[in-house]
Amino acid sequence: xxxxxxxxLPAEPPLVNPTPLPLPSVEDAVLVHRxxxxxxxxxxxxxxxxxxxxxxxxxxxxxxxxxxxDVVQDTFLAAxxxxxxxxxxxxxxxxxxSIAVHHAHRRFRRRRWLRFVGLGLPGESLSLDQxxxxxxxxxxxxxxIHVDAIVSRLPEEVRAAWILRYVEGYxxxxxxxxxxxxxxxxxxxxxxxxxxxxxxxxxxxxxx
Amino acid sequence: xxxxxxxxxxxxxxxxxxxxPGVHRxxxxxxxxxxxxxxxxxxxxxxxxxxxxxxxxxSYFWPNPAHLRLANHExxxxxxxxxxxxxxxxxxxxxxxxxxxxxxxxxxxxxxxLVFALRNGRARFNVVPGGxxxxxxxxxxxxxxxxGTIFSVERLPASVRVQVERGRVxxxxxxxxxxxxxxxxxxxxxxxxxxxASAPTxxxxxxxxxxxxxxxxxxxxxxxxxxxxxxxxxxxxHAHRPQSPESTLGPRNAGSSVAALPSAAPDAVDxxxxxxxxxxxxxAPAQAASILQRLLEExxxxxxxxxxxxxxxxxxxxxxxxxGQAAKYLTKALxxxxxxxxxxxxxxxxxxxxxxxxxxxxxxxxxxxxxARYPTGRHLQDVAxxxxxxxxP
Numbered sequence: 349x350x351x352x353x354x355x356x357l358p359a360e361p362p363l364v365n366p367t368p369l370p371l372p373s374v375e376d377a378v379l380v381h382r383x384x385x386x387x388x389x390x391x392x393x394x395x396x397x398x399x400x401x402x403x404x405x406x407x408x409x410x411x412x413x414x415x416x417x418d419v420v421q422d423t424f425l426a427a428x429x430x431x432x433x434x435x436x437x438x439x440x441x442x443x444x445x446s447i448a449v450h451h452a453h454r455r456f457r458r459r460r461w462l463r464f465v466g467l468g469l470p471g472e473s474l475s476l477d478q479x480x481x482x483x484x485x486x487x488x489x490x491x492x493i494h495v496d497a498i499v500s501r502l503p504e505e506v507r508a509a510w511i512l513r514y515v516e517g518y519x520x521x522x523x524x525x526x527x528x529x530x531x532x533x534x535x536x537x538x539x540x541x542x543x544x545x546x547x548x549x550x551x552x553x554x555x556x
Numbered sequence: 557x558x559x560x561x562x563x564x565x566x567x568x569x570x571x572x573x574x575x576x577p578g579v580h581r582x583x584x585x586x587x588x589x590x591x592x593x594x595x596x597x598x599x600x601x602x603x604x605x606x607x608x609x610x611x612x613x614x615s616y617f618w619p620n621p622a623h624l625r626l627a628n629h630e631x632x633x634x635x636x637x638x639x640x641x642x643x644x645x646x647x648x649x650x651x652x653x654x655x656x657x658x659x660x661x662x663x664x665x666x667x668x669x670l671v672f673a674l675r676n677g678r679a680r681f682n683v684v685p686g687g688x689x690x691x692x693x694x695x696x697x698x699x700x701x702x703x704g705t706i707f708s709v710e711r712l713p714a715s716v717r718v719q720v721e722r723g724r725v726x727x728x729x730x731x732x733x734x735x736x737x738x739x740x741x742x743x744x745x746x747x748x749x750x751x752x753a754s755a756p757t758x759x760x761x762x763x764x765x766x767x768x769x770x771x772x773x774x775x776x777x778x779x780x781x782x783x784x785x786x787x788x789x790x791x792x793x794h795a796h797r798p799q800s801p802e803s804t805l806g807p808r809n810a811g812s813s814v815a816a817l818p819s820a821a822p823d824a825v826d827x828x829x830x831x832x833x834x835x836x837x838x839x840a841p842a843q844a845a846s847i848l849q850r851l852l853e854e855x856x857x858x859x860x861x862x863x864x865x866x867x868x869x870x871x872x873x874x875x876x877x878x879x880g881q882a883a884k885y886l887t888k889a890l891x892x893x894x895x896x897x898x899x900x901x902x903x904x905x906x907x908x909x910x911x912x913x914x915x916x917x918x919x920x921x922x923x924x925x926x927x928a929r930y931p932t933g934r935h936l937q938d939v940a941x942x943x944x945x946x947x948x949p
Contacts, residue, residue, distance in 0.1 A: 391590075395583055400574045403582075408570065417582060424586050481571045488569060491560035517565030549560045 380437035383428070395424055398441055402448050407479055408515060409452040409508050411500075412472040419455060423448040442522075449512065449526035456504040475500065476515075494548045502541055509534055510541035514551055623665045624648060624689060636660040638677075648687050653680040655710070663694065678710035685723065696749040698729035706897070707739075711749075715826050719744040721897030742898055744863075746826050825851060825858050832867070841875035865889035866902050873905060879912035900926075904935035911946035919946035 374393070382390035402423055406416040426447050434443055462468040476496040477489050484492075499507045509527060512518040518526065524534040545551065574582075625631060627645035636644055638654040645651045654660070658677025664670065667688060672679075674695040683691050683702055693700040695709050696716045705723025709716065718727055720739045727745055728736045739745055828851040835844035848864045848871075855861065866889040873882035886906040894902055903926045910919035923943035926933060933939075 392583060392587075395586065396579060399579055399582060400572045403574050403578075404567075404570055404572045417585075420582055421585050421589065425589055428586075428590055476570075479571065480569050484569050487560065488562070491562050492566075492569065494560055495562070514564045515566040515570075517567065549562055551566075552561070552563045 375438070376440035377437040380431065380434060380440055384431055391428055394427075394440065398444050399424075401441060402444050404479070405445055405448050405516065406452060407474060408476070408511050409449065410455050411474045413474070415455055415471070419448055419451045422451045422454075426451070445516070446522070446526040449508070450528065452508065453505070453527060456508070459504070473500065491549050495545055498544045498548060499541055502544070505529075506537045506541050509537035510545070513538045514542070514545075514553075623667065624670055632662050632665055634662050636662070636672075648689075649684040650687070650691075651682045653682070655679065674709050674711050676711055678708060680706070680708040682706045683723075696729075696747070698727055698732065698745075698747050701726040701728070712826060713749075715746050715748045717744060717746045717826065719895075721895060742901070746830055825855050825860055828854075829860065829864070832864075836867075836871065836875075841871045845871045845876065862889045862892040862894040863898075865892065866894055866898055869902070869905060869909065873909050873912075879909040883909035883913055883915070883918070900930050900933055900935065903929065904933070904939055907939045908942045911942040914946070916946035919943050 376394070376397075379390050379394050379397070383394060399420065403416060403420050406419040406423070407413065410416050410419060423444060427444055434440065459468060475493070476499075477492040480489060480492055499510055502510070505527070509523055512523045512526065513520070520531055520534050520538070523538070524531045527534060529537075542551075623632070625647045627647055629647060632646075636652070636654070637659045639657060641654060641656055643651055643653045652660070655678030658679055659675040660679060661673040661675060662671075663673050668690065669692065670689045671692045671694065674693055679693075681691065681693065681702070683705055685705070691702045693702075693709050695711055695718075698709075698716050698718065700707065700709060700718055702723070702725045705725055706721040707723070707725050708719045708721070710719075718725065718739060720741055720743050722741050724741075725739050726736065727739060727747075729747060732745070732747060737745055828847055832844040832847040832851070835841070835847060845868055848868045851858075851864050852861060852868075865885045869882045869884075869886035869889060871882075872878040872885065883906060886902050886909055890899065890902050890906065903922065907919050907922040907926060910916075910922055920943055923939045926939050927936070930936070
């Protein structure tokens with residue numbers, strides 16, 4: 349049988365994907381809605397979209413890559429378990445951040461307990477300048493080194509409160525909710541750290 | 557030196573992107589850790605409940621092919637016989653003690669039931685309660701059904717005697733009043749053995765029942781089922797209830813029944829026991845006592861003498877108001893080796909009888925004996941009270 353020219357063959361029907369994978373521009377609200385319906389791909393999409401932020405936040409708080417990965421895992425597992433409780437899907441990023449802060453504080457408590465029973469081991473301690481982007485200029489990097497030299501000596505909860513305020517841009521209300529402390533405690537912790545930082549580096553609070 | 561200057565928030569200074577291998581590794585960990593599919597709690601509860609119900613139903617109805625075996629795991633023989641007293645133990649802990657010249661046939665042995673036929677002699681069954689099998693003993697006209705108890709079945713020439721020491725049994729058969737009787741601890745029942753063919757014949761063509769009874773021998777006791785006039789004489793197969801003298805017969809009716817009973821043959825201990833029991837149930841304890849005393853005089857070596865002495869003690873104590881006599885018979889019953897199931901009760905009643913008769917020393921001694929033999933006995937409080945009453949009237 350003579351073969352028909354390719355141009356004359358009937359066109360193949362287009363592949364139909366009943367649940368097309370979302371493009372990066374898909375809004376959080378849509379992803380959350382689909383994930384709440386039990387669509388696994390939506391969970392992965394949420395993870396891929398926000399894992400960078402959660403991982404960076406965790407690293408800045410716990411300063412240890414291995415522990416930060418544990419925090420990321422715990423954060424997303426908890427988020428997927430409680431996805432139904434997310435009342436405003438548009439605030440997914442902040443919600444994930446607050447869960448990550450909560451799990452970071454659990455890590456702090458665990459470290460304190462291990463130190464108390466004599467099992468605390470000195471782990472990795474990444475400085476702020478090590479975590480900074482490679483594109484920032486030397487002056488900014490020097491400033492981060494100065495800041496880190498101060499905050500690295502502070503208690504973990506105090507340092508975390510300062511990072512949430514001046515690095516992540518949280519309001520005091522958000523800090524006290526994420527850290528599980530009172531508003532006064534959140535302010536006191538931030539002020540304690542900032543009073544030390546202020547002597548070395550001047551930080552402008554823009555837009556917060 | 558001028559201070560460095562930064563503008564908050566500083567997050568923009570940090571790298572946020574995560575390399576694909578890191579993303580993949582983290583997602584793999586999360587995908588492994590998170591549950592595949594969330595199942596509603598109500599569904600889980602319903603599933604668990606239905607599974608439990610199913611297992612219960614299966615465990616109940618699932619056939620267990622294992623038949624009861626002897627304690628040494630051998631199969632039960634079709635016939636158990638003994639010329640001398642002996643015993644047979646089963647793997648579930650139950651035990652049958654055989655009297656002399658006893659013959660038992662095994663009729664059925666399944667996972668649900670065990671049926672014996674007592675052809676001759678006497679057997680005492682100690683059945684472990686809570687077992688999966690219903691035990692049934694066929695003996696002449698009677699069937700004794702039991703789940704867990706201690707009881708004896710004795711086949712006599714003219715009758716069958718069932719005595720319960722512990723637990724309850726259900727006795728059914730032609731000779732049982734209303735065809736069925738439930739016997740509890742310390743109760744007994746005697747039913748006549750009659751040739752099956754003769755019963756309807758006598759009912760249709762025989763002499764009046766009372767006339768037949770007046771000359772009856774133990775082997776020709778009237779059939780309570782076939783004769784209308786002999787309704788009161790259903791007690792020829794009756795429950796002997798030392799603990800509950802209340803009667804189902806009116807005193808008037810009972811009095812005539814007692815009079816209509818056959819005079820006892822010299823060896824008819826059972827008939828005497830029946831008559832005493834009937835008199836007791838009819839509200840004539842003095843007559844019952846005289847019948848039992850006659851039994852003691854005529855059959856002083858019979859094995860059931862201690863039972864008669866115990867019943868006499870009870871009658872004198874509870875119904876006739878003669879605690880001294882009661883103490884005498886209870887002492888004899890205890891000395892004669894009353895069955896273990898009644899011994900504790902007899903000892904306690906002895907304390908009461910001695911106390912009421914004013915013998916405080918004797919009551920104290922009997923109470924001490926009771927406490928020594930039954931340190932956790934069920935009459936401990938009563939015994940202490942009676943003993944105290946005797947010492948401080």
